[in-house]
Amino acid sequence: ETGVTQSPTHLIKTRGQQVTLRCSSQSGHNTVSWYQQALGQGPQFIFQYYREEENGRGNFPPRFSGLQFPNYSSELNVNALELDDSALYLCASSLGTRATEAFFGQGTRLTVV
Amino acid sequence: QQQVKQSPQSLIVQKGGISIINCAYENTAFDYFPWYQQFPGKGPALLIAIRPDVSEKKEGRFTISFNKSAKQFSLHIMDSQPGDSATYFCAATSGGGADGLTFGKGTHLIIQP
Numbered sequence: 001e002t003g004v005t006q007s008p009t010h011l012i013k014t015r016g017q018q019v020t021l022r023c024s025s026q027s028g029h030n031t032v033s034w035y036q037q038a039l040g041q042g043p044q045f046i047f048q049y050y051r052e053e054e055n056g057r058g059n060f061p062p063r064f065s066g067l068q069f070p071n072y073s074s075e076l077n078v079n080a081l082e083l084d085d086s087a088l089y090l091c092a093s094s095l096g097t098r099a100t101e102a103f104f105g106q107g108t109r110l111t112v113v
Numbered sequence: 114q115q116q117v118k119q120s121p122q123s124l125i126v127q128k129g130g131i132s133i134i135n136c137a138y139e140n141t142a143f144d145y146f147p148w149y150q151q152f153p154g155k156g157p158a159l160l161i162a163i164r165p166d167v168s169e170k171k172e173g174r175f176t177i178s179f180n181k182s183a184k185q186f187s188l189h190i191m192d193s194q195p196g197d198s199a200t201y202f203c204a205a206t207s208g209g210g211a212d213g214l215t216f217g218k219g220t221h222l223i224i225q226p
Contacts, residue, residue: 004156006156031211033211033213033214035213035214040219041218041219042119042202042204042216042217042218042219043157043202043214043216044216045212045213045214045215046213047213048211048213050211055211056211056212056213058213090156090157092214097211098145098206098211099145099206099211099212099213099214100145100147100162100206101159101162102147102159102214103159104149104156104157104158104159105156106154106155106156107155107156
């Protein structure tokens with residue numbers, strides 16, 4: 001059984017650019033959710049994908065979008081990057097439509113300059 | 114609006130002592146309450162979780178106490194060890210579906226040898 005893996009681990013982007021982050025879910029898990037964790041804060045829910053469809057979203061603007069693929073891996077896309085988007089982006093996988101028993105990856109540290 | 118309030122922000126405990134972290138929630142629809150442990154540079158790791166139909170759950174040195182009427186829950190770490198030094202997050206989610214986890218702001222725990 002493999003855990004949740006994210007790539008890349010670190011990334012530096014310029015304000016206004018676009019970024020794509022990737023996540024492979026834990027074996028057997030069909031739900032992937034994404035979180036943003038600012039320095040010194042708790043993770044904040046961005047959105048969740050279940051069986052390739054977004055089925056829940058937190059308070060994030062539309063420039064945050066995602067995809068889930070048939071193998072349940074996922075991407076987080078952020079357009080028009082802003083300085084405040086600098087954060088640790090975490091992917092979590094779980095089984096079923098809920099966030100129970102959610103297991104997190106190590107995260108992608110995004111720095112926007 | 115912060116729906117899960119966590120305290121204290123930081124905590125120093127002597128080795129062998131009991132570490133206690135408290136959380137309070139507002140949303141009465143929450144029905145799953147996990148605790149996560151996070152080390153620097155890593156993603157959160159699920160420690161223990163509880164549902165509101167029980168008042169206490171114990172796993173090894175970790176115990177969750179839950180008070181539904183007060184809308185509070187707490188994590189107790191017995192016989193605290195230096196390896197327990199980390200940031201701890203309480204979280205909650207509701208049965209409504211894909212709401213994701215709502216996290217507290219975290220407690221930075223230091224166990225002094």
